[in-house]
Amino acid sequence: MIIGICGGTGSGKTTIARKIVEAVGRERVVLVEQDSYYRNLADMPLDERHQANFDHPDSIDSDMLVNHLMRLKQGLKVEMPLYDFKTHTRSDQIEIIPPKPVVIVEGILIFAEPRVLDLLDMRVYVDTPDDIRFIRRLRRDIAERGRTVDSVIDQYYRTVRPMHFEFVEPSKRHADIIIPEGSNTGISVELLCSLVREKLLEERSIPAQ
Structure with a gap:
């Protein structure tokens, strides 16, 4: 089961995703952040990197992200890149x-x-x-x-x-x-957690072929 959580920058999607991980259990849920898949700009001068458009789909290495999601869906591990937002480059390390x-x-x-959209079971x-x-x-950026x-x-006026x-x-x-920002966010997160737990129970109850 792959759940996609989308929203504008600063919308709170990462916080919600991590709350679901904690509530459902780290042994059953893994989090993949699209931010890790920004293209490596190490071959560009630093001042040019700062001017790059990081809010356009082309800034993401979507081929790698799709490949990794497909591998996880097939029960295979992946080596997720780690991104350095201060230098706009990929780290030598992986997760x-x-x-x-x-x-x-x-x-x-x-x-x-x-x-990516086609791979999602819940959006x-x-x-x-x-x-x-x-x-x-x-x-956050400061x-x-x-x-x-x-x-x-x-950057906000120019690209974001x-x-x-x-x-x-x-x-x-x-x-x-759609989760609106406000006092009912906690209720929405609990609803999501309930849906995930229900799906997990359904998967367990399906007899092996």
């Missing part, structure tokens, strides 16, 4: 992702890639107001990614906002479940 009954893949552009969209998403991104206030604002309206927001139509 081994073992196959588990439930795979959660989350990212801003997973619904914009038809091959969840986290719908959060633009101002809240921007504030969260601002705090605290974790070595950015300045001006650089975050520049226009790409959101071109690719992310329209992809909401593919969602089976």
Whole structure:
């Protein structure tokens, strides 16, 4: 079972995905983050890397992501790349992702890639107001990614906002479940956890062929 959790930058999708992992159990659920599959820009000068459009589908190595999801669905482990957001390059290290009954893949552009969309058994969209998403991104990029206030604002106007309206927001139509930001988020997460547990029980009850 592969669950896709999509939403704009700062929508809270990663937090929701991790809550599901914790609630259902790490022994049964594995999390794959689309951010790990950004293309390696090591061959570009650093100043050019900072100007790259990281919110367009072409910024993602979708071939690798699709291959890894298919391998996990087949019960095979994958070597997930690790991405350095300060230098916009892939680390020399990798993370081994073992196959588990439930795979959660989350990212801003997973619904914009038809091959990923076709692999998803459940599609969840986290719908959060633009101002809240921007504030969260601002705090995260300054605290974790070595950015300045001006650089975050520049990137937001230059690529984040226009790409959101071109690719992310329209992809909401593919969602089976839409989680609105607000006080009922916890209820929505518990509903998702219940659906996952129910699916796991169904899989166990199916007799071997």
